[in-house]
Amino acid sequence: xxxxxxxxxxxxxxxxxxxxxxxxxxxxxxxxxxxxxxxxxxxxxxxxxxxxxxxxxxxxxxxxxxxxxxxxxxxxxxxxxxxxxxxxxxxxxxxxxxxxxxxxxxxxxxxxxxxxxxxxxxxxxxxxxxxxxxxxxxxxxxxxxxxxxxxxxxxxxxxxxxxxxxxxxxxxxxxxxxxxxxxxxxxxxxxxxxxxxxxxxxxxxxxxxxxxxxxxxxxxxxxxxxxxxxxxxxxxxxxxxxxxxxxxxxxxxxxxxxxxxxxxxxxxxxxxxxxxxxxxxxxxxxxxxxxxxxxxxxxxxxxxxxxxxxxxxxxxxxxxxxxxxxxxxxxxxxxxxxxxxxxxxxxxxxxxxxxxxxxxxxxxxxxxxxxxxxxxxxxxxxxxxxxxxxxxxxxxxxxxxxxxxxxxxxxxxxxxxxxx
Amino acid sequence: xxxxxxxxxxxxxxxxxxxxxxxxxxxxxxxxxxxxxxxxxxxxxxxxxxxxxxxxxxxxxxxxxxxxxxxxxxxxxxxxxxxxxxxxxxxxxxxxxxxxxxxxxxxxxxxxxxxxxxxxxxxxxxxxxxxxxxxxxxxxxxxxxxxxxxx
Ligand SMILES: Cc1ncc(COP(=O)(O)O)c(C=O)c1O
Numbered sequence: 001x002x003x004x005x006x007x008x009x010x011x012x013x014x015x016x017x018x019x020x021x022x023x024x025x026x027x028x029x030x031x032x033x034x035x036x037x038x039x040x041x042x043x044x045x046x047x048x049x050x051x052x053x054x055x056x057x058x059x060x061x062x063x064x065x066x067x068x069x070x071x072x073x074x075x076x077x078x079x080x081x082x083x084x085x086x087x088x089x090x091x092x093x094x095x096x097x098x099x100x101x102x103x104x105x106x107x108x109x110x111x112x113x114x115x116x117x118x119x120x121x122x123x124x125x126x127x128x129x130x131x132x133x134x135x136x137x138x139x140x141x142x143x144x145x146x147x148x149x150x151x152x153x154x155x156x157x158x159x160x161x162x163x164x165x166x167x168x169x170x171x172x173x174x175x176x177x178x179x180x181x182x183x184x185x186x187x188x189x190x191x192x193x194x195x196x197x198x199x200x201x202x203x204x205x206x207x208x209x210x211x212x213x214x215x216x217x218x219x220x221x222x223x224x225x226x227x228x229x230x231x232x233x234x235x236x237x238x239x240x241x242x243x244x245x246x247x248x249x250x251x252x253x254x255x256x257x258x259x260x261x262x263x264x265x266x267x268x269x270x271x272x273x274x275x276x277x278x279x280x281x282x283x284x285x286x287x288x289x290x291x292x293x294x295x296x297x298x299x300x301x302x303x304x305x306x307x308x309x310x311x312x313x314x315x316x317x318x319x320x321x322x323x324x325x326x327x328x329x330x331x332x333x334x335x336x337x338x339x340x341x342x343x344x345x346x347x348x349x350x351x352x353x354x355x356x357x358x359x360x361x362x363x364x365x366x367x368x369x370x371x372x373x374x375x376x377x378x379x380x381x382x383x384x385x386x387x388x389x390x391x392x393x394x395x396x397x398x399x400x401x402x403x404x405x406x407x408x409x410x411x412x413x414x415x416x417x418x419x420x
Numbered sequence: 421x422x423x424x425x426x427x428x429x430x431x432x433x434x435x436x437x438x439x440x441x442x443x444x445x446x447x448x449x450x451x452x453x454x455x456x457x458x459x460x461x462x463x464x465x466x467x468x469x470x471x472x473x474x475x476x477x478x479x480x481x482x483x484x485x486x487x488x489x490x491x492x493x494x495x496x497x498x499x500x501x502x503x504x505x506x507x508x509x510x511x512x513x514x515x516x517x518x519x520x521x522x523x524x525x526x527x528x529x530x531x532x533x534x535x536x537x538x539x540x541x542x543x544x545x546x547x548x549x550x551x552x553x554x555x556x557x558x559x560x561x562x563x564x565x566x567x568x569x570x571x
Contacts (some may be wrong), residue, residue, distance in 0.1 A: 095494060356485035358460045359428075366424055377463045388461040388483050417428050420487075 016317040021309065022398045024049040035368025038406040043188050043216060043347055044372055045238045050244055055301035056294045065326040066290055068267055082293055085300025086283075090302045093233065093250050094224040097260075097380035100256065102249040103296050108138040108217035110234030110249035111182070114211055114233065115142035117259040118232075118251075119180055125151035128386045129179045130208075132157045132165055132194070135186040135382050140211045143182060152179070159384065164341040171202060178208040185217035185233075189376040189390065190339030191347030193217070193320075200230050204319035209255065215324070217238055218394070220318060222311040231255045237295060241396075242302030246295030249286070256282050265286040289338030314397045318346040321383075321395055325404040332411060338390055346395030349376070352411065355389040355418050363417060364391075367410040425547070427540035428486065435490035440497050442489075443531030445521030455568040457548055462488045466556040475499050475507065480553060487546050491531075492553030494534055504561055510534070511554045516548045 005143040022028050025047045030037050039047060059081060066075035067082050067330045083098075090098045118127070129143045133156055155178075156172040174181060174395045177204075181203035185196050196212055209231035214223060218235040225233050232255065236244040251259070261268055261279055265288035274288050279285045294339045306314065325348050329335050334353040352360050361373035375382045382388060393407055440478045444467070445452075451468040462484030469477040478496045483489075493534075501506055513531055518540050552568075559568045 288522075356483075356489075358462070358485035358546075358549065359487070360429070361544060363424060374459060379461075382461065388463065413424070416425055418433065420433070 004257040006062065013065065016171055016313045018317065018398065019401055022068075022400075024051070024305075024322035025398055026050055028398060032368040032370070033366050034342045035406075036371045036402045038395040040395065040399065040403060040407060041370045042219070042239070042399075043376075043392060045242045045244065046219060046396050047245065047299075047398070049241055049305050049379065050322055052298050052301045054297070056243060056298045059294050059297045064293075067293055068284075078293055079221070080294045080404040081300070085296045085303075088300045088307075089248055092223070092307060093248075094226050095250055097253055097406060098225060100250055100253050102251065102286045103291055104247045104249050104286075105245055105267070105292070106236040106238070107213060107248035108236075108247075109210070111138055111213060112142045112231050114234075114251070114259075115146045115251055117262045117286070118209075118255060119143075119146045120149055121260050123147075123150040123179055126177060127152040127179045128175075129153070129180045129182065130153050130155045130157060130168070130170070130173050130203075131182050132160045132184065134165070134190055134192060134378065134381050135182070136185055136188050136213065136215070137379070138215075139182055143180070151252060156380075157183075159192075160341075162341045163187065163339040164343075165192070165199075168199065169221045170199070171359045172204045174191070174202050174208065174364040178203070178206045179216065180211060181208050182211040183213065185212050185214045185223075186220065186345045186347070187339070187381075188216045188275075188347065188394075189349055189378045189381050189392065190341065191338060191349070191394075192341040192343040193345055195343075196228055196230070196341055204229070212352055214333050216345065216347065219306070219314075221315045225250050237302065238300070239298040240302050240335050241305060242299035243295050245292050246299050247314050248299075253282060254284070259329075261288070262286050265289045267291075309354040310361050317373070317397060318395050318399070321399050321401060321404065322346045322348065325393065325395075325407070326406055330412075332408065334415065335411060338385055338387070346399075347392065348394070349390040349392045350388075350389060351390060352414055352418075356416055357381075357389045358392045359418070360411070360414050363414045365408040367406065368411060369406070369407050369410045428452055429536045429539055431494075431533065431536040432486060432490040432539075435453050435493040436486035439480075439489055439493040440512065441479040442493060442496075443481035446477035448477065449479075451563065453482050453556045453560035453568060455466070455552050455559070456570060457484075457488075457552055460485065460549070462549060462552055464483040464488070464492055464553050464556055466492070466560050467554055468560050469563060470504055470561070475504055477503050478557075479528065480556075484552065485549050487540060488549040488552045491537060491550045494536070495553050495557060498532060498534055499557070506562060508556060512557060514554060517541070518550055531567070 063077040063079045067079040119314040141391040158166045200210040211232040212230045214235045219240045268288040338349045357373035446469045448469040449467040464482035555568045
């Protein structure tokens with residue numbers, strides 16, 4: 001390790017040394033199609049810093065064993081590493097208790113767990129679940145399944161053209177029949193930051209629980225589940241610079257206690273007999289089977305990485321790049337940004353008039369710029385805007401204004417090709 | 421870097437800008453199918469009027485990227501008035517053109533204008549775009565009313 005690597009990544013309280021941060025990500029050094037890689041698809045998944053890769057390799061090279069089972073040294077080390085990651089995540093979310101941190105496969109599994117374990121045993125005909133128009137399919141379909149299973153009804157709060165949630169309409173939808181309000185903290189397709197505190201308060205005032213999908217929020221800003229007072233909060237490790245296959249479900253202890261187990265198997269039980277089994281304590285009641293040990297350890301390292309940089313510094317840096325990008329795209333003839341809510345995180349969806357996003361994506365890729373083109377797992381939202389698909393640039397903490405210049409350059413090429 | 425101008429060939433851009441037989445459902449349509457690529461949202465309906473084994477008329481509607489739209493448009497041009505039997509052979513040749521190093525038979529003769537799709541070969545991710553309308557046409561001819569998915 002050289003001396004520079006020993007210096008903290010963040011210099012001072014607001015100085016964010018993006019070049020040093022970029023140097024932590026081995027993948028960013030490559031060329032794609034003869035151009036330096038410009039990775040602007042962080043909403044789909046983020047790249048991994050060396051220390052996350054090292055943590056996973058270190059586990060497999062030195063500590064690999066099953067957890068909570070063996071009495072031998074390796075098992076103890078593996079167990080400690082996993083439980084250490086749980087403590088790290090607890091602090092990251094400011095949860096009150098480590099028992100409230102359940103490791104799952106990702107945000108999707110977290111939402112399905114809440115739907116099947118908390119909602120399904122409780123809901124019936126006459127009950128309602130309120131979501132919003134901007135939800136990712138993973139915060140729509142699990143609730144549709146529960147509605148089909150229980151006879152409950154799904155209600156959808158509309159959005160304004162800007163992509164901001166229509167809070168007036170939302171307030172009218174939440175009533176004494178509402179049992180669950182489930183909303184994105186940050187929209188993956190529009191970048192809208194929802195007023196989640198208000199959403200939680202409205203849910204609680206109606207006697208409902210609040211479930212927040214933080215998949216797109218956790219990598220970008222400080223999350224404080226106690227201040228939010230939400231009942232459940234989910235996130236995906238792979239969007240937070242950690243490995244795929246791991247995610248977190250935060251649940252208030254009382255909610256997790258009243259929920260049924262999600263899956264049955266090893267580790268989630270206290271006693272098993274053929275007549276009856278009893279459940280393990282939180283959070284293990286929801287962690288049946290051998291977990292993704294390397295994933296948990298990798299996520300722990302990723303959260304430490306973000307925490308060390310400082311979520312405030314990350315948010316400030318990304319805000320600067322987002323503002324720059326918004327100005328740059330606004331200045332382009334024939335480019336229209338979709339999602340212009342006042343409160344936005346680093347996501348920029350847009351339409352190039354007369355050109356399908358798929359063609360935009362291919363041309364950008366030929367210039368080394370990775371963006372996403374498609375429906376962004378939000379088909380109802382695409383319908384709301386009357387578009388089959390959108391192009392999306394989504395920021396990570398390593399993106400720079402120069403990355404935006406490269407994106408803009410590739411959009412000029414798009415116009416060059418299609419206007420000829 | 422591949423030359424984007426080979427992918428976005430002049431004829432392709434033209435058929436994307438002004439798709440032929442679009443949006444169009446021929447009056448005497450007796451075969452239709454729905455094609456959808458859930459990954460990118462491309463979605464087409466292909467309509468045919470088949471009479472005594474001849475594709476008397478063909479049209480399509482829906483929306484997609486330049487490659488899928490141009491390919492659909494070129495397909496309708498190529499098939500109109502042709503025996504339905506030719507459709508399968510043409511599809512096979514287009515498929516070979518998009519995915520194989522060497523084309524079956526001499527290119528150009530049977531394929532005609534469709535050879536402009538050659539550039540797509542360099543972009544494997546886009547082959548599904550170029551074949552969506554063709555899969556849909558095939559489903560329509562076979563009376564398959566399930567949505568065709570190229571994913
Ligand atoms: C807002 C939002 N919710 C949920 C998910 C699902 O996350 P995962 O696929 O990691 O489970 C995503 C990921 O695309 C997302 O953007």
